[in-house]
Amino acid sequence: MKMMTILIPxxxxxxxxxxxxxxxxxxxxxxxxxxxxxxxxxQSRSITDYLLLRSCRQCGQxxxxxxxxxxxxxxxxxxxxxxxxxxxxxYPLSIFIVAxxxxxxxxxxxxxxxxxxxxxxxxxxxxxxxxxxxxLYGTLIGGxxxxxxxxxxxxxxVKFARYRARQMEKxxxxxxxxxxxxxxxxxxxxxxxxxxxxxxxWFGLLQGIxxxxxxxxxxxxxxxxxxxxxxxxLMVFMPYGPFLILSAFFLLFVPRWITLVVPK
Numbered sequence: 001m002k003m004m005t006i007l008i009p010x011x012x013x014x015x016x017x018x019x020x021x022x023x024x025x026x027x028x029x030x031x032x033x034x035x036x037x038x039x040x041x042x043q044s045r046s047i048t049d050y051l052l053l054r055s056c057r058q059c060g061q062x063x064x065x066x067x068x069x070x071x072x073x074x075x076x077x078x079x080x081x082x083x084x085x086x087x088x089x090x091y092p093l094s095i096f097i098v099a100x101x102x103x104x105x106x107x108x109x110x111x112x113x114x115x116x117x118x119x120x121x122x123x124x125x126x127x128x129x130x131x132x133x134x135x136l137y138g139t140l141i142g143g144x145x146x147x148x149x150x151x152x153x154x155x156x157x158v159k160f161a162r163y164r165a166r167q168m169e170k171x172x173x174x175x176x177x178x179x180x181x182x183x184x185x186x187x188x189x190x191x192x193x194x195x196x197x198x199x200x201x202w203f204g205l206l207q208g209i210x211x212x213x214x215x216x217x218x219x220x221x222x223x224x225x226x227x228x229x230x231x232x233x234l235m236v237f238m239p240y241g242p243f244l245i246l247s248a249f250f251l252l253f254v255p256r257w258i259t260l261v262v263p264k
Contacts, residue, residue, distance in 0.1 A: 006079075009095075014079030017071040017100040018051065024070070024106040028113050039064070066106065074102060081253060088133050094253065097195065100125060104188065108241035114184025119191060126194030138197035144176045146193020146201040150186045157181040185240050192248045200251055208247035212240055 025036045035044045043058035057060045081094045089097070100122060107113050123143075130139030192200040216238060250257045 009078040009082035013075035017074040028111040031115035108239045119187040124190040126191045130194040134197040141198035142193040142201045147190030154181045208244035212243040
């Protein structure tokens, strides 16, 4: 019985890691369910080679470090959620939410993309899980609040990007199309609002922004230490999605976290 208790979350995490890796490999490139291909030579991989994590037969390219990290992370998270599952959600729904958040985390980190199909799917998932966890009213208000707050920040980011472009032109540099926030961050905040509900989404967004700020400060400090800091380093934008996802994960799946960050 104890062996089965250990095997269930391990096998579940392994299977979900295969799905997450597959979707992260194909959706940002083809926008559909397609045959996975080698990122170096673009040669299609057979299903057997892909599932067995073999190197590309054409160019010998090994599977990426992200592939292995995703497998280890989802197995570990599956075992964690198995023991720390919120009562109302249950393990199956909880680990499904974790896998969804992992997919968004990866695609935003690697491609700075939060795809509309994954957002639509997440909205249904968030609505169902939110309704089950904190009722219909809290779920809907949380979704609207999350999207609304991030939409306001998005328009502030647009103004900042325009100001940045003007400053780059004055400095004789070619302006780029970087944005402080993408519209995908707005839709992601709406999905997380459904999951967290109101008023928890407020703390979720605030915590995610603070995490991003701390990471940015550490990154600048590191560049200063290694003498790779450039004049426009402060203008380099980071994806916000991963930090919002980390924040939501803590609030959803770390039982004591809410008591630490949310005042009574």
